[in-house]
Amino acid sequence: MFRILFSLIFLPIRILFQGFRILSWTIRKGDHFYLEIPSSFSFDKKSFFVRLLVSKEEDPFLVDFLLGLKALTKVPGLKKVSFHISNPEYGFGEVWNICQAIQTLNKKGIETSGFCLGGGTKALLLLSQCKYRYSSSASEFFPVLPSAEPYFFGATAKKFGVGVEAYASGAFKSFGETFQRTSFSAPARKNLEALLGDYKDLLSNGFKQSSNLDLKVLEEPIISSEKLKKLGFLTDFVEEDEFEENYLFENYKKENETDKPKYRKLSPKGFRLYHKKSNFSLISKSIPIVAVLPVQGNILPDLGREEDFRSRQVSFRYYQEIFKDLKEDPKIAAVILEMNSPGGSALVSELLYREIKKLAEKKPVITYVLNVAASGGYYLSCATQKIHGTPYSIVGSIGAVMMRFELKKLYDKFGVQKERIGFYPHRDILSEYGKLSPKSEQFLRKEVLRSRDLFYNRVIESRKTSFQELEKSYGEGRIFSGETFRKSGFLDSCDSFLDILQDLKQELKSKKIDVRYLPGTYSWKDLVQDLKPGVQTFGGNLFAKLKKAPNQNPLEILHFSEIAQELSKI
Numbered sequence: 094m095f096r097i098l099f100s101l102i103f104l105p106i107r108i109l110f111q112g113f114r115i116l117s118w119t120i121r122k123g124d125h126f127y128l129e130i131p132s133s134f135s136f137d138k139k140s141f142f143v144r145l146l147v148s149k150e151e152d153p154f155l156v157d158f159l160l161g162l163k164a165l166t167k168v169p170g171l172k173k174v175s176f177h178i179s180n181p182e183y184g185f186g187e188v189w190n191i192c193q194a195i196q197t198l199n200k201k202g203i204e205t206s207g208f209c210l211g212g213g214t215k216a217l218l219l220l221s222q223c224k225y226r227y228s229s230s231a232s233e234f235f236p237v238l239p240s241a242e243p244y245f246f247g248a249t250a251k252k253f254g255v256g257v258e259a260y261a262s263g264a265f266k267s268f269g270e271t272f273q274r275t276s277f278s279a280p281a282r283k284n285l286e287a288l289l290g291d292y293k294d295l296l297s298n299g300f301k302q303s304s305n306l307d308l309k310v311l312e313e314p315i316i317s318s319e320k321l322k323k324l325g326f327l328t329d330f331v332e333e334d335e336f337e338e339n340y341l342f343e344n345y346k347k348e349n350e351t352d353k354p355k356y357r358k359l360s361p362k363g364f365r366l367y368h369k370k371s372n373f374s375l376i377s378k379s380i381p382i383v384a385v386l387p388v389q390g391n392i393l394p395d396l397g398r399e400e401d402f403r404s405r406q407v408s409f410r411y412y413q414e415i416f417k418d419l420k421e422d423p424k425i426a427a428v429i430l431e432m433n434s435p436g437g438s439a440l441v442s443e444l445l446y447r448e449i450k451k452l453a454e455k456k457p458v459i460t461y462v463l464n465v466a467a468s469g470g471y472y473l474s475c476a477t478q479k480i481h482g483t484p485y486s487i488v489g490s491i492g493a494v495m496m497r498f499e500l501k502k503l504y505d506k507f508g509v510q511k512e513r514i515g516f517y518p519h520r521d522i523l524s525e526y527g528k529l530s531p532k533s534e535q536f537l538r539k540e541v542l543r544s545r546d547l548f549y550n551r552v553i554e555s556r557k558t559s560f561q562e563l564e565k566s567y568g569e570g571r572i573f574s575g576e577t578f579r580k581s582g583f584l585d586s587c588d589s590f591l592d593i594l595q596d597l598k599q600e601l602k603s604k605k606i607d608v609r610y611l612p613g614t615y616s617w618k619d620l621v622q623d624l625k626p627g628v629q630t631f632g633g634n635l636f637a638k639l640k641k642a643p644n645q646n647p648l649e650i651l652h653f654s655e656i657a658q659e660l661s662k663i
Contacts, residue, residue, distance in 0.1 A: 123359030180212030185485035254502030263569020381426035392437030402613030436468025486575030
């Protein structure tokens, strides 16, 4: 009611500003937009002190970037977008989402051109989506197709007298094999080969559909731009400065100073102005807020009282408080978990599963697997109403594993001995010295199966499958590509993030939604942890004296891009 009253009181002023926007847009509107695809995206925001120390420009959020690409499709009169592609340092999940957005521009009849100075397979995949593709005549690309070269420390551990005991719920839960063996077991190797085969098929189809480039070409470790031009992949050679400076001219060439540009520049300010103009309404109405919460990193085995955010880690108390605040906030209409977790603590996974379930009882909660939701990551996903991902997402690893290091032989090498005094049944499990008793080994095997059964039950409840089917084909620690998991019914779709937002808009029965990205704060503590160990000791003592920052408001939203806040309302 207050919002409507406020709109009516200031309606004359708002109409005046809208008239100014219409006039300004008439002057500023253009038909060619230049955009850089960044080499990295951020999942957190920097605290004030970190921003003072780190002068590097902040990376954008993927959500903001995708919303910007979607907004471009709605600009009237837009004829062309020129993309400057940096070598991606992110996963195939981000790359695939950007590819889908570029394809949408192509389908809308907007001409797309891309320039890439060099890079790997991901850079070439992004470039392949553009209708016209350019590079320098001196450029080289260094593609690496899906493959793996894991380390094995079994022989090293044995040499130094380190024993590694792994208790896994299935033959495919192969994490412990890295420390136990000198090569993968046959089941684990077969599972990994199947995953890599799926990736190759996805890449092969992706390149053929966009540019008709045979994936065998990328088997060469170095590919010159000259070869790519001969194969028809590159449209022409253009130097980087020519692409940047002459993008308004045909073929990025400016032969003479008197040449007139073919296109009219659409600046970021003009882009922002258009969306302010198009979002104007006589009466201001509330828009449903969709919170996008990144769940990034390993799930920590912590149950302390600390509620601070930890960069690239999933801590219990922090997320417990976030889920509670999201549940109680009436302005939040729905929540999307942007999942990027390989798993971790089984206990914390179950506890956070229950917190997500409480949230899901109050409002729609869905998971979007950007790159990985394995083990505990998929465990958390099962608490949401729907699970979406990309074809390249790595999902599964449904099962449990426990590991114990036995160091008696290592101690013997240095003449170190320990005595067991007052040990009670199963106390040896907590010791790294000596073999376990048969009863303790049996206890750990039962615990692993208990954790597995609980995980299985969560999956069965979420995906409406059976224990037998899960155990036979999809459990025991197997990992899958997102597309394979979707066909098996363990993902609801492999759609782009923008498509998921569109579906959610329909579910909320709203013409527009306000997308809020809720990153954690990268603090001094995270910075110190990222520095070398010699600095950590000093930093830990120094920064412990600083006043503890207040808890983050879960509705706080940070946009690095100039136009992101306007574009969040789609």
